[in-house]
Amino acid sequence: MNKIFVGVESDFEDRGRRVIEYNDLEIGIFFVGGDFYAYENNCVHQGGPICQGRILNRVVELLADDKTSQGLAWDEHDVHIICPWHGYEFNIRTGVHPGNKHARLRSFDVSVEKGEVYVHI
Amino acid sequence: MDSGFEKTQDLPNQQITTDTDTRDILRREAKYQKINGLFKWPIVDIDGHHSEMTSWKEVIEYIDDPILLHQAQEFQSRTGGAPGLSNHTPGLRYQDVGGRIPHQQQLGERIRDKTVHRDVTLVRRSMDALGLDYQVLFPGNLLQLGTHPQPRVEAQLALAYNRWLCDNILPFDNRIKTLLYLPLGEPEMCHQIIDEFSNRDGVVGFMVTSVRFKPVHHNSYIPIYRKLEERKLPLAFHAGLNWTDEWTRQTDLFISMHAISFVLCNIVHMTNWIIHGLPERFPNLKTIWIESGLAWLPFMMQRLDSEYQMRPSEAPLLKKLPSDYILDMYFSSQPIETSNIKLAEATFNAINASTQLMYCLTSPIGILIRQAPFMSLSF
Numbered sequence: 001m002n003k004i005f006v007g008v009e010s011d012f013e014d015r016g017r018r019v020i021e022y023n024d025l026e027i028g029i030f031f032v033g034g035d036f037y038a039y040e041n042n043c044v045h046q047g048g049p050i051c052q053g054r055i056l057n058r059v060v061e062l063l064a065d066d067k068t069s070q071g072l073a074w075d076e077h078d079v080h081i082i083c084p085w086h087g088y089e090f091n092i093r094t095g096v097h098p099g100n101k102h103a104r105l106r107s108f109d110v111s112v113e114k115g116e117v118y119v120h121i
Numbered sequence: 122m123d124s125g126f127e128k129t130q131d132l133p134n135q136q137i138t139t140d141t142d143t144r145d146i147l148r149r150e151a152k153y154q155k156i157n158g159l160f161k162w163p164i165v166d167i168d169g170h171h172s173e174m175t176s177w178k179e180v181i182e183y184i185d186d187p188i189l190l191h192q193a194q195e196f197q198s199r200t201g202g203a204p205g206l207s208n209h210t211p212g213l214r215y216q217d218v219g220g221r222i223p224h225q226q227q228l229g230e231r232i233r234d235k236t237v238h239r240d241v242t243l244v245r246r247s248m249d250a251l252g253l254d255y256q257v258l259f260p261g262n263l264l265q266l267g268t269h270p271q272p273r274v275e276a277q278l279a280l281a282y283n284r285w286l287c288d289n290i291l292p293f294d295n296r297i298k299t300l301l302y303l304p305l306g307e308p309e310m311c312h313q314i315i316d317e318f319s320n321r322d323g324v325v326g327f328m329v330t331s332v333r334f335k336p337v338h339h340n341s342y343i344p345i346y347r348k349l350e351e352r353k354l355p356l357a358f359h360a361g362l363n364w365t366d367e368w369t370r371q372t373d374l375f376i377s378m379h380a381i382s383f384v385l386c387n388i389v390h391m392t393n394w395i396i397h398g399l400p401e402r403f404p405n406l407k408t409i410w411i412e413s414g415l416a417w418l419p420f421m422m423q424r425l426d427s428e429y430q431m432r433p434s435e436a437p438l439l440k441k442l443p444s445d446y447i448l449d450m451y452f453s454s455q456p457i458e459t460s461n462i463k464l465a466e467a468t469f470n471a472i473n474a475s476t477q478l479m480y481c482l483t484s485p486i487g488i489l490i491r492q493a494p495f496m497s498l499s500f
Contacts, residue, residue, distance in 0.1 A: 004129055017136075020129040026149075041132075042149070049149050052137045054221055084137040084146065087218045 036110035048085030139227040147250035168481030183281035215375035264361035267333030272306030279304035291323030300328040326355035331386035338397035350406040398438025
């Protein structure tokens with residue numbers, strides 16, 4: 001396994017990213033809520049550049065106790081990365097599509113050592 | 122960034138936006154093409170789209186009718202609302218999923234080449250990145266023009282758009298082709314358009330926008346079909362969005378309307394086309410059914426066969442099963458429904474995909490269905 005230096009932890013803002021190329025492999029490293037996550041820049045739908053897409057919160061529908069709809073809202077916890085080709089969305093913390101557990105981004109481990117961020121390939 | 126470990130480099134575009142160059146948006150596709158050697162294959166995209174509304178000020182100058190020209194120019198100068206005389210529906214801007222798909226939202230990339238129209242450059246960029254040999258170009262918002270309440274306006278805008286396309290886009294790259302818009306709302310104009318444009322560079326046939334509510338077997342259209350058959354020109358039925366009929370109005374989300382309307386219009390037209398015997402009347406007229414996907418076709422084959430066998434007296438022109446006529450038709454590959462791969466395989470077999478299915482991207486210039494997507498299907 002190769003250990004790839006990505007950058008300095010303090011350079012990452014919350015919801016920030018770094019999309020890097022290592023040989024033929026492209027990887028997006030995301031910093032969300034104090035943790036790092038890394039995925040291959042390859043949407044499982046059609047191979048789009050998923051890690052270069054927009055980052056938005058998950059949209060949820062609010063239901064009252066009687067199950068009537070109360071409209072849509074942003075989920076403040078669930079953060080999504082969205083493929084700029086066709087709109088497939090994945091939870092940045094899990095790499096999984098919100099409605100299809102089989103649609104899952106290829107993930108990589110990330111470590112922080114003395115303030116330096118590494119991805120393990 | 123050198124700490125003694127493996128070196129990397131940042132991608133030049135950390136995030137794709139509305140200003141990102143088409144070639145950068147498609148960079149991964151070009152890479153895929155290269156790895157898989159797909160550039161060696163001759164590939165025709167039969168359904169690419171450009172954003173004609175971006176050039177609308179130029180298009181309307183081609184309107185023949187002086188009063189409509191004046192109205193279009195006046196409308197053009199107003200802010201808000203649909204561009205001059207068009208019936209473009211602002212609500213349909215949901216297509217970009219609330220800005221999640223940037224290139225659908227806007228193609229704001231920089232273009233320095235002033236020797237050709239901006240759209241020529243955009244098409245070239247996408248074709249080069251995708252390894253396409255030819256691309257058949259269609260409009261975008263004009264796909265709704267068939268529901269314009271004024272048939273005269275539909276006809277004049279169709280004529281203007283066709284002239285603009287033939288003057289400003291098609292002559293500048295022989296890889297760019299089109300199936301030109303036929304305004305069925307005014308059959309006389311259809312004849313004029315076929316006569317005027319059949320032999321223009323890049324015109325490979327004609328297209329009916331399927332979002333319209335006059336049956337395609339109406340007698341007033343029969344001479345049009347005869348003319349196309351005589352000239353050996355194909356006729357495409359291009360599906361589109363419609364949020365105004367009684368059925369789609371019951372869907373209050375774009376996703377629901379989008380899923381249904383792109384198929385519903387062609388279900389209706391294909392039913393009329395077959396049951397009224399148009400394939401028997403014009404056996405050499407090739408028809409192409411575009412952008413309805415493929416999953417509807419096995420349904421149509423089974424449903425129409427079943428009905429026909431019980432009620433042949435209602436469709437006396439037919440000499441074989443409806444599904445046999447469907448096997449003679451052509452279809453585009455956008456979108457291929459693949460969440461159930463066995464159903465997808467059965468669909469391919471049912472329609473004789475190896476000879477009847479044609480590749481397409483369907484995009485505002487150069488998006489992004491993986492090249493020859495069926496190559497990656499595992500059956």
